[in-house]
Amino acid sequence: MSNQVQERKVIDLYKTKLDILVKDLTSFLRELIAHRTAFLGAMIILIYILAALLAPWIAPHTPFQGRLRLRLLPPAWESGGSTLHLLGCDELGRDLLSRIIYGARVSLLVGVLAVGISVFVGVALGSIAGYYRGWFDQVLSRFADLLLSFPYLIFAIFIMAIVGPGFANLIFALTLKGWVEFFRLVRGEMLSEKTKEYVDAAKATGRKDFAIIASEILPNIIHSVIVLATLRMGWMIIMEASLSFLGLGIQPPTPAWGSMINAGRAYMLSAWWLSTLPGVAMLALVLSINLLGEGLRDILDPRLKID
Amino acid sequence: MISRTEVSAQARESRGRNGPLVEVQEVKKHFIRQVSPLAKACGKKNIVLKAVDGVSLKISKGETLGLVGESGCGKTTLGRVILKLYEPTDGRILFEGEDIGGYSATELLRFRRKAQIIFQNPYASLNPRKTVREIISVPLRNRGVKDPLKREEETIKLLGEVGLSDRYINNYPHQFSGGQRQRISVARALAMQPEFVVADEPVSSLDVSIQAQIINLLDALQGRHKLTYLFIAHDLSVVFYVSDRVAVMYLGEIVEVAETMELFDNPLHPYTKALLSAVPTVEAKEGKKRIILEGTVPTPIDPPRGCRFHTRCFMKKGKVCETEAPRLTLVDDDHLVRCHLFS
Amino acid sequence: MNNDYLLKVTGLTTIFPTRRGVVKAVDHIHFNVNKDEIVGFVGESGCGKSVTMLSILRLVPYPGKTIDGEILFDGEDLLKRSLPDMRRIRGKEIAMIFQDPMTTLNPVFKVGEQVRESLRIHKIVAGVSEKAVPWYRRHGSGKKAERLRVLELLEEVGLPAPEENYRQYPHELSGGMQQRALIAIGLSCKPKLLLADEPTTALDVTIQAQILDLLERTMRGRDTSLILVTHDLGVASEFCQRIIVMYAGRIVEMGPTVDVLKAPKHPYTTGLLKSIPRITKEKVKIKSIRGTVPDLINLPHKCAFYPRCEKGSPACEEREMELVEVEKGHWVRCMLYDERTERS
Numbered sequence: 001m002s003n004q005v006q007e008r009k010v011i012d013l014y015k016t017k018l019d020i021l022v023k024d025l026t027s028f029l030r031e032l033i034a035h036r037t038a039f040l041g042a043m044i045i046l047i048y049i050l051a052a053l054l055a056p057w058i059a060p061h062t063p064f065q066g067r068l069r070l071r072l073l074p075p076a077w078e079s080g081g082s083t084l085h086l087l088g089c090d091e092l093g094r095d096l097l098s099r100i101i102y103g104a105r106v107s108l109l110v111g112v113l114a115v116g117i118s119v120f121v122g123v124a125l126g127s128i129a130g131y132y133r134g135w136f137d138q139v140l141s142r143f144a145d146l147l148l149s150f151p152y153l154i155f156a157i158f159i160m161a162i163v164g165p166g167f168a169n170l171i172f173a174l175t176l177k178g179w180v181e182f183f184r185l186v187r188g189e190m191l192s193e194k195t196k197e198y199v200d201a202a203k204a205t206g207r208k209d210f211a212i213i214a215s216e217i218l219p220n221i222i223h224s225v226i227v228l229a230t231l232r233m234g235w236m237i238i239m240e241a242s243l244s245f246l247g248l249g250i251q252p253p254t255p256a257w258g259s260m261i262n263a264g265r266a267y268m269l270s271a272w273w274l275s276t277l278p279g280v281a282m283l284a285l286v287l288s289i290n291l292l293g294e295g296l297r298d299i300l301d302p303r304l305k306i307d
Numbered sequence: 308m309i310s311r312t313e314v315s316a317q318a319r320e321s322r323g324r325n326g327p328l329v330e331v332q333e334v335k336k337h338f339i340r341q342v343s344p345l346a347k348a349c350g351k352k353n354i355v356l357k358a359v360d361g362v363s364l365k366i367s368k369g370e371t372l373g374l375v376g377e378s379g380c381g382k383t384t385l386g387r388v389i390l391k392l393y394e395p396t397d398g399r400i401l402f403e404g405e406d407i408g409g410y411s412a413t414e415l416l417r418f419r420r421k422a423q424i425i426f427q428n429p430y431a432s433l434n435p436r437k438t439v440r441e442i443i444s445v446p447l448r449n450r451g452v453k454d455p456l457k458r459e460e461e462t463i464k465l466l467g468e469v470g471l472s473d474r475y476i477n478n479y480p481h482q483f484s485g486g487q488r489q490r491i492s493v494a495r496a497l498a499m500q501p502e503f504v505v506a507d508e509p510v511s512s513l514d515v516s517i518q519a520q521i522i523n524l525l526d527a528l529q530g531r532h533k534l535t536y537l538f539i540a541h542d543l544s545v546v547f548y549v550s551d552r553v554a555v556m557y558l559g560e561i562v563e564v565a566e567t568m569e570l571f572d573n574p575l576h577p578y579t580k581a582l583l584s585a586v587p588t589v590e591a592k593e594g595k596k597r598i599i600l601e602g603t604v605p606t607p608i609d610p611p612r613g614c615r616f617h618t619r620c621f622m623k624k625g626k627v628c629e630t631e632a633p634r635l636t637l638v639d640d641d642h643l644v645r646c647h648l649f650s
Numbered sequence: 651m652n653n654d655y656l657l658k659v660t661g662l663t664t665i666f667p668t669r670r671g672v673v674k675a676v677d678h679i680h681f682n683v684n685k686d687e688i689v690g691f692v693g694e695s696g697c698g699k700s701v702t703m704l705s706i707l708r709l710v711p712y713p714g715k716t717i718d719g720e721i722l723f724d725g726e727d728l729l730k731r732s733l734p735d736m737r738r739i740r741g742k743e744i745a746m747i748f749q750d751p752m753t754t755l756n757p758v759f760k761v762g763e764q765v766r767e768s769l770r771i772h773k774i775v776a777g778v779s780e781k782a783v784p785w786y787r788r789h790g791s792g793k794k795a796e797r798l799r800v801l802e803l804l805e806e807v808g809l810p811a812p813e814e815n816y817r818q819y820p821h822e823l824s825g826g827m828q829q830r831a832l833i834a835i836g837l838s839c840k841p842k843l844l845l846a847d848e849p850t851t852a853l854d855v856t857i858q859a860q861i862l863d864l865l866e867r868t869m870r871g872r873d874t875s876l877i878l879v880t881h882d883l884g885v886a887s888e889f890c891q892r893i894i895v896m897y898a899g900r901i902v903e904m905g906p907t908v909d910v911l912k913a914p915k916h917p918y919t920t921g922l923l924k925s926i927p928r929i930t931k932e933k934v935k936i937k938s939i940r941g942t943v944p945d946l947i948n949l950p951h952k953c954a955f956y957p958r959c960e961k962g963s964p965a966c967e968e969r970e971m972e973l974v975e976v977e978k979g980h981w982v983r984c985m986l987y988d989e990r991t992e993r994s
Contacts, residue, residue: 006456010455010456013456013459016477019477197427197428197431197432198433198434198435200392200432201424201426201432201492202434204419204423204424205419205445205449205495205498205499206419206420206446207449216437219434220435377854377856377857484943514694514695515883515925515926516694516925516938516939519925519926519927519936519937519939523936523938541855543855544884544928544929545927547927548933549927583929585855585858585859586855586884587858587859587862587882587884587885587889588884588928588929589883589926590887590928599856599859603824603826603827604854
């Protein structure tokens with residue numbers, strides 16, 4: 001057949017494949033919208049993401065510098081407050097709302113990075129351990145068990161104490177233990193999927209091991225990973241806040257919710273908004289993430305069930 | 308109606324003419340479960356499951372060899388070992404005269420092209436995350452069809468051969484019925500253009516009326532593509548219908564092999580007799596004497612000494628059955644039995 | 651009012667509401683079971699035979715429910731009985747044996763205990779009447795008698811070492827032995843009606859022969875009727891006196907086994923028989939029934955089998971057929987046997 005006709009056929013083929021992808025995506029989105037709590041969570045997270053991305057434009061004031069005259073200014077709805085600073089100011093006169101918005105950047109970034117790296121490491125190691133078994137599996141599993149025996153926060157504090165505070169170190173400390181959960185999840189699922197006949201079928205048609213792991217098995221496992229990753233993101237954000245609260249995480253003057261809460265401790269009785277409002281912001285974000293995660297678990301899993 | 312005698316004559320001719328297409332030589336497959344070093348110190352030994360324990364078979368080009376046996380007899384394991392999905396613990400498999408054990412990666416891929424498998428479970432044998440197109444393209448790509456357009460053409464052709472419309476090409480496995488999924492499995496196996504197909508209980512999970520469709524499909528494809536089948540099943544009526552020759556397995560060993568008609572007319576091994584009489588048939592013969600075997604199947608972890616069947620045998624010759632293991636002996640023209648009554 | 655019937659089912663309808671629509675799993679079926687009889691319910695997956703059994707015991711899982719019909723057992727309508735009454739009937743008057751013993755037996759309790767549980771619940775112990783014995787009086791005669799009865803039952807169902815099997819857990823027994831234990835539980839309270847839902851499908855052929863042989867032997871000695879649900883026509887042929895063929899939630903043919911299988915009247919039955927490979931002298935080609943089982947949510951035709959039927963005609967679309975008695979005791983639901991068409 002002529003080149004033109006052939007080209008058009010190839011384009012058609014790719015268009016059909018794209019269509020299938022789009023159809024899957026739209027049906028997923030439709031289910032997400034139908035699931036009310038997950039949708040709510042997703043919307044709120046979206047707001048936070050937008051706020052974090054557009055921070056320099058939407059924050060009313062700079063978060064880094066304050067005017068000492070405005071120190072401990074109450075929020076707008078309290079007596080003595082002003083609409084210029086909707087949520088009041090902190091102990092150095094910095095606008096709280098702007099600080100909270102900028103704090104969202106930190107929290108989200110930490111959440112995404114820490115979870116992202118944990119997922120990557122955990123899935124890679126877990127797949128290999130689960131598929132090949134042997135000494136690699138034994139060694140890694142025992143190592144993972146060892147890591148799991150430490151409480152997360154204490155472990156993170158320990159690591160931070162060694163490497164020192166800072167953003168990169170924070171991510172390092174969080175991922176050092178974070179990958180373990182994903183490792184175990186993927187390894188477990190890999191063990192059970194490996195026995196299924198479609199894997200044998202793939203072997204029988206001559207697929208190489210790596211292709212089997214990546215393109216046959218992982219798509220079947222990925223939904224559990226996504227659900228866990230979403231839920232753990234909230235956890236990471238709380239961890240970051242805790243570490244910053246203890247002074248080990250993000251250092252001032254970078255606004256981070258945890259350090260803000262810590263700084264506001266001294267003023268709990270007089271200027272409650274210093275600690276409370278960042279706390280509320282964090283609460284809303286983590287709650288939304290959890291709602292989305294649990295909703296994803298509902299949406300993604302039963303779809304695989306046979307009618 | 309196909310005359311049985313014609314088919315057997317053809318098959319016998321083919322067997323005599325060239326060597327067998329597939330030859331299994333004293334193959335063993337043992338699964339070992341290691342006990343912990345602590346248990347070993349206390350004297351416990353590894354648990355060895357002798358799934359296949361010394362099987363020899365010859366399959367000629369163009370024939371359908373039926374392999375029957377009940378659960379635990381090792382027929383499924385044997386099927387996988389023959390296709391090198393499991394490595395044999397002992398023995399060799401010869402395909403077209405070559406020992407597949409020593410194959411390099413390229414030779415293995417070439418072998419995989421020629422030898423394919425259809426699985427029992429239509430639900431687990433298709434990747435639930437892949438569309439029909441993807442499921443069939445993978446083997447096409449491995450076969451060397453590089454052009455995606457050509458693959459698309461081939462996929463549609465294959466689907467047509469197994470009786471599925473090409474409008475299903477974008478669907479996922481869970482949208483199909485059991486029978487349709489089996490058809491997809493068959494299409495996938497055919498994509499490699501094999502010469503030899505192991506059909507591992509391909510119709511056992513299907514409804515009766517669908518079974519007939521798939522059986523007839525496999526039959527038609529055999530004629531069209533000159534395929535050789537190893538048909539593994541536990542349903543004797545199905546095996547009778549599709550096979551030219553039948554091998555009966557018990558606890559990892561072949562106990563009887565014969566041409567289909569011969570086996571069903573003149574079963575020699577007591578197990579075969581019991582198996583045949585246990586099959587419920589629609590032509591209920593009044594007062595049919597059914598042989599009820601005593602006891603349960605012994606475990607392949609610790610098979611009985613001597614003849615493995617002696618614990619349930621109702622035609623024991625004597626003490627020799629308990630002490631000595633009988634060998635597979637040729638009784639008639641092409642009828643092999645493993646029983647002291649005939650050695 | 652024919653009092654010979656042990657079970658008389660009329661107009662039984664059980665539905666399952668789903669997101670896509672209402673599934674009529676059982677659609678207005680009528681049938682009877684006599685005393686001391688073995689009836690086979692035959693059909694492929696999805697035809698409604700299992701749901702019928704569950705409907706009789708009112709054990710249809712949520713969201714399914716029986717919305718119409720009458721199930722007369724011993725003169726009373728089971729569908730109208732109170733739940734405590736039903737609980738008393740289940741196990742004692744009507745017992746059920748399920749398909750897969752591995753999942754039916756509780757893996758954390760000993761086998762003997764599970765058989766005994768049935769006796770205990772219905773307060774039946776050999777020699778002791780159904781008077782309730784309070785738990786603090788249970789030491790001694792009550793318990794011991796129960797245990798003896800269980801051992802008796804285990805021996806009756808052919809378990810090789812009742813004493814030992816009593817103490818074992820389900821996973822320590824083979825499939826055949828587990829099924830025997832289930833039968834022991836079923837028979838323990840001497841029910842009048844035993845429902846067996848594909849009791850041998852999960853078992854090997856030789857074990858299936860053992861179990862069916864056992865069932866036949868135990869039925870012979872008792873005044874119990876058995877409804878055997880199976881998809882295997884061979885099994886139905888060899889063990890059942892009467893056979894009921896179901897398709898898409900309805901009964902399409904019903905009658906004495908010999909009649910139905912030797913001279914089937916409904917095209918589905920004929921099609922089914924032609925699609926089974928037989929062990930015969932000459933290889934007879936099997937013929938499959940074209941098409942697939944319909945979607946039970948919308949059955950677009952008056953006769954559910956019409957799209958697959960070789961003998962279908964436009965008359966089949968005119969109206970729904972009822973079960974018609976074409977010979978003594980042999981009923982069919984098919985336009986081919988419609989008196990009105992025959993007359994015209």
